[in-house]
Amino acid sequence: MKLEEENNDERSANKATVGGVVKKVAFMIIPILVVTIAARNTVVWHVEHFLGASRLHLTSVWLWVYDLYDGDEKALAVWGTWITVTLSFWIVGGFFLFLDLAAPPSIRQYKIQHKKNIPVDHKRLMKALLLVVFNQFLSIPMLWLSYFVMKWRGCTFKDELPTFHWFLVEFVAYLLVEEFGFYYAHRLLHHPRFYKSIHKIHHEWQAPIAVISIYCHPIEYIMSNVIPVIMGPLLMGSHLSTFWFWMFLAVGNTIVAHCGYHLPFLFSNESHDFHHAKFNQNFGVLGILDYLHGTDAAFRGTVAYERHFVLCGLASARELVPDHEKEKNECELLCGLEPN
Secondary structure (H helix, E strand, O other), X not given: OHHHHHHHHHHHHHHHHHHHHHHHHHHHHHHHHHXXXXXXXXXXXXXXXXXXXXXXXXXXXXXXXHHHOOOOHHHHHHHHHHHHHHHHHHHHHHHHHHHHHHOOHHHHOOEOOOOOOOOXXXXXXXXXXXXXXXXXXHHHHHHHHHHHHHHHHOOOOOOOOOOHHHHHHHHHHHHHHHHHHHXXXXXXXXXXXXXXXXXXXXXXXXXXXXXXXXXXXXXXXXXXXXXXXHHHHHHHOOOHHHHHHHHHHHHHHHHHHHOOEOOOOOOOOHHHHHHHHHOOOOOOOOOHHHHHHOOOOOHHHOHHHHXXXXXXXXXXXXXXXXXXXXXXXXXXHHOOOOOO
């Protein structure tokens, strides 16, 4: 009888866990689908008219870019993509680098790890920038290889641009593929066998700044920064223009995730900042697989989790959710354990 009761309790716990996961995933995906379906025509109209360009005009702009490379699709896929990604990194990253170097008092209130890297150590920064530039050049042969995969997958270069509706479908697919690829690559790199020789370089910055988003061992750069991001467009056989736009968003996302500032109106980066501080929590991008595997359990018991929301005003997260001593016991047991 007692055994049967224990089995019933275990089944109930499993149902509760599965139910929680389903609710979390549904909470993230369903609003996107509902808004997209309900407002798709309005969104398309506003996108096209706000930019002052119809889809036909956007296609003509893309054909102009295509002609810049004299129709050389390999050059467009390799050098065009590399220039797009590199410029995106230094434009967005350069803004945050200015904040790190200037450290204006008005912005310090948004620093997640209070008073850390203010000011930034110039010697450490120069060391990081050298490896960042090396990794950016390392992506060129990766893009050259990906060009042949794109051709094999039937990716298009010159044809009419995809519809806005199809782009949204592809975008959701990209997010899920990146979450899967990055989470498991990242978990693997935290294995003691790989951490010390590869991933520890990236974790030299326990209080991260924007430009160290790709400060990592070249093997890690390929495993977790390049492959998970390009796999979505390759699997979907996407148009190159969609690939470029996705790369711009992915670069911006990883820069903000590492910037160290929880700024108003940007997505919350408390999760990944906490990962750098504590090492063994929050391995993913969206948080779905962290929730499924329980690798955000300690994080959810901290004040950082309470601050894990989009700031819709100018008040800082620390002001809205002040520091407190009360943390769940699990955090003391699970956090801050750097692999050997």
